[in-house]
Amino acid sequence: MADPIKVYPPKPSHVYFYATCLIDMFYPDAGMAGIQLLEREGIKVIFPEDQTCCGQPAYTSGYHDEARAVAKAQLDLFPEGWPIVVPSGSCGGMMRKHYPSLFKKTDQEKKATEIAARTWELTDFLLNVCHIKLEDLGDPTTVAMHTSCSARREMGVAEVGPRLIGQLQNVNLVEQIRAEECCGFGGTFTVRHPEISGAMVSEKVDALTDTGAGAFVTTDCGCMMNIAGFAEKNNKPLEGQHILSFLWERTSPDNGGDS
């Protein structure tokens, strides 16, 4: 009944990097940051060229045949037993929590279940598998954080982001009110119920702006494009950044440590 307890693997020599389609097309910098953080930990990062999308958009829209066809094309990308790391709670959640049921009673069930078991959200992996130690090279700054609902509830990593940022001595992390409340993204929900989604993101932007931080980091690009997109359209002083970009920029001498 209870969710299975997460058993972290020992730090591996290699990982598969599953970028997600949003990072691939819209936020490749966040993907590069994730890869560089992993490499700095001494891990060889394999980027399967044939990766596309986890299939989630069709899955949550109810088009499971279409989702399964796309997901099936991902199952052959990870032949070795190395962990699969995903810079998103949402896509990671799709692979870890929903692949087994999506492929239930099919020839791929065993493979999907096996892949699900070695899929990790990347910040969780950095903190709890790599035991990363971050050295902050950036100027003092204040930032808020929004943890995506899937990172929080499906992947159970709500504590991870704040703990990673907590390692950065020049960063003051401030908490928004109703931190656990959804930003209103939810994929196709934004276009099926635009007014409700709009009301939700409007209040989320207020909550983040009210922290006085002026910038927020997040685990998921969906939330980021929703929150930052609303802030931009409505001229609110709020910038968004993927947490991986933020962590890399502040700890990499190549960037001069600028945030």
Add this chain to the structure above:
Amino acid sequence: MSQSTTDNPHHIDVKEFHPRARAAIADPKVRQNFRKAMDGLISKRKDAFEGWDLEALRDLGANVRLRALANLPDLLEQLEKKLTANGIYVHWAIDGDEACKIVRNICVARNARTVIKGKSMVSEEMELNHYLEERGIEALESDLGEYIVQLAGETPSHIIMPAIHKNTGEISELMHEKTGTDLSNDVEYLTASARQQLREKFMNADVGVSGVNFAVAETGTLCLVENEGNGRMTTTVPPCHIAVTGIEKVVGTLEDVAPLLALLTRSATGQHITTYFNMISSARKPGELDGPEEVHLVLIDNGRSSIYQDDELLDTLRCIRCGACMNHCPVYTRVGGHTYGTTYPGPIGKILMPHLIGLDEGRHLPTASSLCGACGEVCPVKIPIPDLLVRLRQESVDGDKLNPAKVRGHGAKRGSVEAMIWKGWSWMHARPGAYRFGTAVAARLRKLQPGKLGGWTKYRTAPKLAAKTLHERMKERGQ
């Protein structure tokens, strides 16, 4: 089915969800009333579970409900036998109309003209008040929230707090207009006025109608949770008590009630225990000074047995009606209970109502969620509400050949254009070469990206395509 009767003054077209949602969102009073109330309930619940191993208790609650459902047919038979042996009359109703008829027939046999009601969502599901009123029997709600809603000619906007959509000022105005009380913001004064009016009704009512929170098969006990004492009055003062409930409310033993009760009151209102907890096991016995002469239980199916046929959907029936899912739902908080247009609003309504009214009528319910998972996280009996929403989305578009849809009205939301878009999307994303080519071309043409993207850009700027995809950058890196 009574939900679809057209002569009902409360009848609402469930399909018209969007206009109602837009109106609610534009109404600052709705937004404020719900936000304030839900914030309060969230924090009370949190405090009430302080010091408890909540996960262990939720596991226990879920297991108790699963075990009861696994033995449902046997437990129902056992319950009927035990109740009958205790002198309680048991009736079975296939739907709301039949349940209404049963209640009316009992009233007619007793020559009853007035019915006083304790709070019961199943009676709302049956639309009992309307049915009785049309047939010359007065039905008066005695729960304060239900009383207010009835005065206003509305339906409940929340399953635990029916009048939560109204603030004190609105209630004061309503009571002033309908019952002549003075305008006042003094909650105690308003409550006392309502109480005074209801007392008289209790004394004169011919029949009391209540719901049931748990029906215990082993002992034949009907448990009723309430705070105002109106439930006790309803079930003990009038000479006849009729309890109405869904067939899923049965549990095996009194031991099963303990964890469910602990979960129910804390999840619902943040109370360790309610002011009243009634356990009804018979009518008045010879020599007893009070209690009704006659007790009836009406067990209603209304779509529940078809839910019971499916191993996954079955989880819907675990619900103990605490309302925590709506209290924590960011959508419910924004649009309020009436927007749904259904007896049960919020997350539980979205997974339950399609079975009661059909997925054609309830086609917008499963999509009205960001799948944030707050509902599933707080559900005291661990109903996987987000998973069931996805399942119903699949059912509503007939989206899975491997697992053909079966819920009544399935496929109603499948549109040929949308289906074609997903087919095209699937074709491209299942072909890595096509995907790489397509995304690389999109990156080159990003200057031509449309600035308007339907509902998205009504509230936000369009996301900007990167100059190079990560695929391209990794290729350049030699990977």
